[in-house]
Structure formats: structure tokens, C-alpha cells
Amino acid sequence: MVLSLLLLLISVPGVFAQTAPTCGSECPNTQIEPFRMIGNIHWVGLSDHGSLLITTPEGHVMVDTGAEEFGGWVRENVQKLGFKLRDIKYIISTHGHADHVGGFSVMKEATGAKLLTAAGDAPVLADGGKSDFRSDTEMFRPVKVDQTFNDGFQLRLGGTVLTAHITPGHTRGCTTWTTTVEEDGKKYEAVIVCQVAIAGDRAPLVKNARYPAIADDFEKAFRVLKSLKSEVFLALRSTTFGREAKLKRMQAGEKPNPFIDPKGLPAYVVEYEKRFREQLEQDRKKY
Numbered sequence: 001m002v003l004s005l006l007l008l009l010i011s012v013p014g015v016f017a018q019t020a021p022t023c024g025s026e027c028p029n030t031q032i033e034p035f036r037m038i039g040n041i042h043w044v045g046l047s048d049h050g051s052l053l054i055t056t057p058e059g060h061v062m063v064d065t066g067a068e069e070f071g072g073w074v075r076e077n078v079q080k081l082g083f084k085l086r087d088i089k090y091i092i093s094t095h096g097h098a099d100h101v102g103g104f105s106v107m108k109e110a111t112g113a114k115l116l117t118a119a120g121d122a123p124v125l126a127d128g129g130k131s132d133f134r135s136d137t138e139m140f141r142p143v144k145v146d147q148t149f150n151d152g153f154q155l156r157l158g159g160t161v162l163t164a165h166i167t168p169g170h171t172r173g174c175t176t177w178t179t180t181v182e183e184d185g186k187k188y189e190a191v192i193v194c195q196v197a198i199a200g201d202r203a204p205l206v207k208n209a210r211y212p213a214i215a216d217d218f219e220k221a222f223r224v225l226k227s228l229k230s231e232v233f234l235a236l237r238s239t240t241f242g243r244e245a246k247l248k249r250m251q252a253g254e255k256p257n258p259f260i261d262p263k264g265l266p267a268y269v270v271e272y273e274k275r276f277r278e279q280l281e282q283d284r285k286k287y
Ligand SMILES: [Zn+2]
Pocket: 095, 097, 170, 195
């Protein structure tokens, strides 16, 4: 009886945890337990690449999905927290790279959500990365964008307002989102940063025919990020904002919530602006 039940369970797909998808030797992604980070913002992503679920009484917003191969884990994580996939009304992105939006097409089908993206990233989403300006692009399944937006756009749902700040350079439409979260009766300004990482020789900062304005765009991104009030610093890569260490502190009962981190964004900007200026200097000699 026990053996036959076991065999039955093995034969039913999805009963046991999925085996780890292959994504190269440096892939740091494993499945982790989803959790509420702060206010109505939940982490439903993987150990490194993220997906955020922002919940409201009128439906939810998903920010990024990670790569398509991890989509099953993300969908499972949403349900583990007790939320329904069909209640996700909008999917939005930070930026159009495969490791952030590769799962959009499948997630859109699973949720029926409307896909909104910055005008600058819309062509890349529509052609699955073909028009990406980097020299070696990871392709992904193309997806239909339902609505594009520009700097300053606001997405409103169930009392939550998400404001889009275009911080270009990493991609043309790289979008940093800001919102207000409430934690233990207090309100905090949260920033969900879009990466400002340079791509080395894959996207030179000078004489770049595919993206002539790349250096000016990065300059703009740093200016915008410095202007934002950031009490809660969030990102879609765990390593960017110390997700793992902050979660451990939260699990240890630390108050106030360790995701409140006003120094996080300024420190991130200092580090990445330094890297940008160093490459700019090198590229000016090289190209
Ligand atoms: Zn990227």
C-alpha cells in the first residue's frame, strides 16, 4: 500500500519539487521559500533572481519573473503564500533581459495579467531580445506588450501607487519603481531599483553604434537615483540589496523590519557609479 502510494506520487508531475534547471556553472538560483518582505511586497523569486508580488485588495502586481525555466517555482511560490495567480492583474518589468523577463510570456498566460513596460524596452520584449544592443544577448520567448509608458507613469491598483522612473543605460527602458509601504503603522518610501550595471565590452560606453547615448543615459540614471527618497531599498537580484542577510535578521525577530535601509540605495549608487566612471575612462582610450 505504502509502496503503491509512493509510486503514484512519483508518477504525478509536480508532486515532488522540480529538479534544478540548468543555467550554467555560475547559476546561483535555487528554489527558496517565498516571504513577505515589507508592507504589501512579497519575494516570490529564487535565491538570487527575484520576482516581487505586490498585493492589494483589488488584485496584485508582479514585478519581473526571472527566466522562463524558473517560472514553475515562481508560480508555486505565489500559491504557497495563499495568493491566486488569476488575481495578478499587472505584470511589470525592471528591464528587458532574459533573466528578468524571460518568464513573461508563460506568466501572462497563467495569470491573464496585462503586461506594461517602458517604451524603451518594448521592442526587446516583443522580439525576445533580438534588438538588444549588447553583443551577446540571451534570447527569450517573445511576449506581447499590452501598454507602454514613459517616465513618471503611475500604476494605481487597490490603494497602491507605483511610480516609474526611467533609469536608462543597462537597458534603454530600465525602470526603477517607487511606492509607499506601510509597516507596523508607519509609512516608508520604497525604491525597487533597476540595475545600473555596465556590460564591459558587450556594450562599450563610447562610440557605441547600437546605443549612441549609452553613457549619457547612465549619467541620467545616476542623477535620477540620487534624487529619490529611499527608506526601503529593494532590487530584483538578492545580491544587490542583501536580501538573504536581511531575511535572516527578520527571522530572528529584529525590529524595525531590516528591509528598512535608508543607506542601501546611496551605497549602491556610489559603487556602481565608480564602476561606470572607470569603464568610461578605459573605453575612451580603447575605442
Ligand atoms: Zn540585466
